[in-house]
Structure formats: structure tokens, C-alpha cells
Amino acid sequence: MQVQCITRMKKETRQRRILSLIRAKPIGTQEELRSFLERAGLPATQSSVSRDLEELGVVKHHGHYTVPRANGAAARGLLSLNMAGESLIVARTEPGLASAVAVNIDGAAIEEIVGTLAGEDTIFIAVNDRKAQRAAIKKVWELFG
Incomplete structure (x- = not known):
């Protein structure tokens, strides 16, 4: 530990x-x-x-x-993207904006993303593997950049 x-x-x-x-x-x-x-x-x-x-x-x-332009992303609610294991990305958003950010991600139809699950300020983004995870992170930053 x-x-x-x-x-x-x-x-x-x-x-x-x-x-x-x-x-x-x-x-x-x-x-x-x-x-x-x-x-x-x-x-x-x-x-x-x-x-x-x-x-x-x-x-x-x-x-x-x-570095991706965090100001543009933050203005649209996205604060961070972090890898979690090999098939999950955890996105942090401004409080109350996770659902709106997830809708934008889903609407972009990023092929590497299997689905999203949004809470209050956190989104779980499911992907198939590590390669898809890396590609999805780049594409989400581009979407919100």
C-alpha cells in the first residue's frame, strides 16, 4: 500500500x-x-x-x-480526464454539469467510446481497451478544446 x-x-x-x-x-x-x-x-x-x-x-x-486548452474545456464544464484501469475514463466537471457534458460526448459519436454514465460532477466513460482509452481522451479534449 x-x-x-x-x-x-x-x-x-x-x-x-x-x-x-x-x-x-x-x-x-x-x-x-x-x-x-x-x-x-x-x-x-x-x-x-x-x-x-x-x-x-x-x-x-x-x-x-x-497542453489542451483547459480554459475552453472548463468554460464548457469539463475539468479533467483521467485513466482508470484499461477500459474506463473518469471525467470531472463543474458541479451540476456532468449530464450536459456527457450528452455532448455522446453526441460526438466518438467511435472508441462504448458509453457514458454521468453523476453530479463525474462521468464514467467506458471504452474497450487501453488503445481506445488513449484515443478517446484525445478526442474528448479536442471536442471541448
Whole structure:
């Protein structure tokens, strides 16, 4: 239990640093990003960096990594998307907007998404597998970006 907690803390710290680096300077490759992380005292493998980028919804635009425009998404209710296991995405929304956000997601007919289940401020988005999960996260961010 304690090892999982420490691992999660390292991952969260690394992901926060990744977002900070991407916002601060143009980064074009995972190796370049990995190198910046290492210099910051957060060594990571290329595969960890790759997973982090996908979980964060980071996309490449004009040859450089960029963070999805959270302001546009937040203005429409979507606050975050997080992987949960291999076939679930948990979306957080502004209070009371989960149903409206889920309707928008369903209306987009994203082929990787099997279905959604909305509560007050949380949406469970079901997908078939890890590959579909990654693709769906990118497409949902694009929808709300």
C-alpha cells in the first residue's frame, strides 16, 4: 500500500512538471522532455513519459507538445480526464454539469467510446481497451478544446 502511494506521488509530481515544462518552452520529442525531467531530478523512462503524455491528453501541434486548452474545456464544464484501469475514463466537471457534458460526448459519436454514465460532477466513460482509452481522451479534449 505504501509503495503504491509513493509511486503515485512520483507520477503526479512528474506529470505536474511535464505540464509546466510544456507550457514554458517548445519541446518536440519525448527524449527531449525526458532529459528535462532528469535535469529536474525526476528521472523517467521513455515509456513512462509516453504514458504520462497520453494520460495528460498532451498533443503535438506544429511539431511541439502542447497542453489542451483547459480554459475552453472548463468554460464548457469539463475539468479533467483521467485513466482508470484499461477500459474506463473518469471525467470531472463543474458541479451540476456532468449530464450536459456527457450528452455532448455522446453526441460526438466518438467511435472508441462504448458509453457514458454521468453523476453530479463525474462521468464514467467506458471504452474497450487501453488503445481506445488513449484515443478517446484525445478526442474528448479536442471536442471541448
